Each structure stands twice: as C-alpha cells, then as structure tokens.
Amino acid sequence: MEKVDVVIVGAGIVGLTIGARLAKAGRSLYVIERHDSFGQEISSRNSEVIHAGIYYPSGSLKARLCVEGNKMLYEICSKNAIGHRRVEKLIVATNVKEEEKDLPKLLENGKRNGVLGLKIITKSEVAKIEPNIEARAALYSSSTGIIDTHNLMKYFEYKLKENKGEVTYNCNVVGLRKLPDGYEVTVKDTSGDIFNFHSQIVINSAGLESDSIAQMAGIDTKKQNYCLKYCKGQYFRVTNSRKHALVNRLIYPVPHERASGLGVHATKDLAGGLRLGPDAYYVDRNKFDYEVDISKRKAFCGAALKFLPFLEEEDLIPDTAGMRPKLQGENEDFRDFVIKEENCIGFPGFINLIGIESPGLTGSPAIAEYVEGLIKPILS
Numbered sequence: 001m002e003k004v005d006v007v008i009v010g011a012g013i014v015g016l017t018i019g020a021r022l023a024k025a026g027r028s029l030y031v032i033e034r035h036d037s038f039g040q041e042i043s044s045r046n047s048e049v050i051h052a053g054i055y056y057p058s059g060s061l062k063a064r065l066c067v068e069g070n071k072m073l074y075e076i077c078s079k080n081a082i083g084h085r086r087v088e089k090l091i092v093a094t095n096v097k098e099e100e101k102d103l104p105k106l107l108e109n110g111k112r113n114g115v116l117g118l119k120i121i122t123k124s125e126v127a128k129i130e131p132n133i134e135a136r137a138a139l140y141s142s143s144t145g146i147i148d149t150h151n152l153m154k155y156f157e158y159k160l161k162e163n164k165g166e167v168t169y170n171c172n173v174v175g176l177r178k179l180p181d182g183y184e185v186t187v188k189d190t191s192g193d194i195f196n197f198h199s200q201i202v203i204n205s206a207g208l209e210s211d212s213i214a215q216m217a218g219i220d221t222k223k224q225n226y227c228l229k230y231c232k233g234q235y236f237r238v239t240n241s242r243k244h245a246l247v248n249r250l251i252y253p254v255p256h257e258r259a260s261g262l263g264v265h266a267t268k269d270l271a272g273g274l275r276l277g278p279d280a281y282y283v284d285r286n287k288f289d290y291e292v293d294i295s296k297r298k299a300f301c302g303a304a305l306k307f308l309p310f311l312e313e314e315d316l317i318p319d320t321a322g323m324r325p326k327l328q329g330e331n332e333d334f335r336d337f338v339i340k341e342e343n344c345i346g347f348p349g350f351i352n353l354i355g356i357e358s359p360g361l362t363g364s365p366a367i368a369e370y371v372e373g374l375i376k377p378i379l380s
C-alpha cells in the first residue's frame, strides 16, 4: 500500500488551496477527485465575489477567515495575474425606512470583524457614484471585489503539482478505515479498479459530500451535528447589454435576519456583465438539479426593481444555479464552518471541513493556513 503524509478528498477551491499550501511545505500528498477536472461542484457555481466579511458574527471562523482570505486573495491575484477587480459594493436601504436603521448595525459588525473601508453614505452620495440605482442610504465597502475562480483553482492546482503533490481525477473515495498510525483510504476509478493508500492525515474537503465522508470514516455525524442540508441558489442574467453599464458596483439589499442567503443582489462579472441572484431555498439532497426555474423570473425582477428601477422582466434570462452545503436548516440559527482535527472524538489526524458555504471561496487561502496549523503538531 502506498504511503503518503496527506490525502485530501475533493479538488474544489478548498482542497486545492490546502493541497498547494501543504505541498509547498514538503508534505507528500494526493488530492482525490471524483470528476475529470477540478471545481465541478460548488466552486464553479457561485457569485465569484471576494467578500469583505461584513455580515458574519464576530469571533466566528466565517468572519475571521473571510477577512484574512480577502487580503490574501488580492495579493495572490495581483502577484500571479489572476483575473480580479476591486469593484466595491453597496448594501442599499431602499423604500423601507427600518432598513436604514440596519446599516449602522452592519457597519459596526463589519468593523468589529476587522473590515476596512466601510462607511455609510447618504442618498445624494449614492447618486453621485451610482446615478441609476435607488437607495435612501447605503453601506459602502471598498474591499469587496470579483474574481476569476476557474483561474484561481488552476493556479492552485499548478502550485500543488509544482511541489510534487498529485491530483487524481475520476477517482471516488469509497472507503476510509482508521489504522493505529493513520488511515487506509480506498479509491475506485471510473473503470472500477480499486486502490488503497495509507495516509497519516486525511483532509475531508468534499463539499456537498463532506458529511458522508466523515460518516465513511466512522464519525457519528448525527451526534456531532454535522448533517448537511442543501440550499439551492439560482441566478438570472441581464441580457440587455445597454443596462450592464448602468451599474458599476455590486448592489445588495439589506439582509433579513435568519435568511438563508443575502437576498437577491446584483453582481458584475469580469466581462462587465450583470447577474441577479442567488436566491435561497432548501431542496431534497437526494433529488436535486441545477435547473433554473424560469417561473421565478418575475420574483427576481420584483426583488431587484427595488434598487435597479431600470430593470424589465424581459431583460432576464435563466443563468446558472449552485448548491450550498448548509449545517443549519431553514430558519435555524447561524452555524459556523466546521474546520476541526477530530482527535477529541477518537479520529486523530482526520480533519473535517464541513458546511463550507459562503464565504468559502474568499476564505480559501486563510482556510488552508488554518488547516496547516491544525496538522503541524501531528506531522512535525
């Protein structure tokens, strides 16, 4: 049986970023991915926003890793010519007066989280920078941006391989068995051939399947509260290119408490296009698809009309959809990322990353640094 330091399950942005970091530190490692290329699941079906870290409860991993990851991503992208733009963002209070009262709360929360470049701006200040949108006031964020996620993943895959890490595609992790000195990882390829690795460390970054992978290793996911619920997010694209230029920044509504997403918002892409979404609704994880329901067009347009008054329903066509791996069910309280070395429940060297929904893309380089910190005492 081949022996390695680390096996990473899943070549999404999280697995690749961790892999690149550990390979650079000289660890022998395999990343095992069931698809024929990286990032075919959550990582290629998102808003591609470099979040600032405004919303998350202070002291949470989501807040900390988002704020740290934001800075790290800008640096990585600038140094390595990975497409990105610091487009800035406005969270707008529209016709509901109560929303205006929420802006100072968001500002304070963002500041507590260490977000720089936040300020509340008045209606006339909004009009100066975004003359075509509707807002009574807004929270302005200078550190929000957009990123070419595909090229970011390509970069991390390259760095991983450059440092002698391996990524094995078309291979499904089908078995995990605890041994006295690590884990036996069983992998099945597309032709049905089975391989076993002996790995001292297993890193579970399997996204939508991360709870199943933990269970495969023998972890009681119910007891640990690790069971994932799937929450779909759909996007519509604005086709009328004349209207793309009417907005320069990312425009978000004030979020509602306990909402499953941030509310239908407008994001720009690097080509200058304009998208609305994602919405958020829970689906049955055993029968889901990535179809975008055209009948939701009216609701999308209605939600966005509050701040984009120039929109017409005919401007919108279905775009993509993504799936959030959520630890909290509908209307339940906030749940943080699970990023843990599971020694205390009898699985030393097993690192779980469960519930890595947004801001997992933004946080990815900081997540990798955090995971490296978790395994250092074991491998040193």
Ligand SMILES: Cc1cc2nc3c(=O)[nH]c(=O)nc-3n(C[C@H](O)[C@H](O)[C@H](O)COP(=O)(O)OP(=O)(O)OC[C@H]3O[C@@H](n4cnc5c(N)ncnc54)[C@H](O)[C@@H]3O)c2cc1C
Pocket (backbone or CB within 6 Å): 009, 010, 011, 012, 013, 014, 015, 032, 033, 034, 035, 038, 039, 040, 041, 042, 043, 044, 045, 046, 047, 048, 049, 050, 051, 171, 172, 173, 174, 205, 206, 207, 208, 209, 210, 232, 233, 234, 278, 321, 322, 323, 324, 325, 356, 357, 358, 359, 360, 361, 362, 363
């Ligand atoms: C609608 C939506 C919008 C979002 N917008 C943003 C945003 O703007 N900014 C932001 O920061 N974050 C955003 N996110 C969150 C971000 O996309 C995720 O946090 C991130 O992509 C998660 O990456 P991952 O590597 O954990 O998961 P994935 O990319 O899903 O990777 C996991 C991989 O594991 C593989 N796998 C699973 N089981 C097995 C197995 N048994 N064997 C082998 N391989 C396996 C899968 O095939 C998959 O490739 C958004 C998410 C969604 C759904």
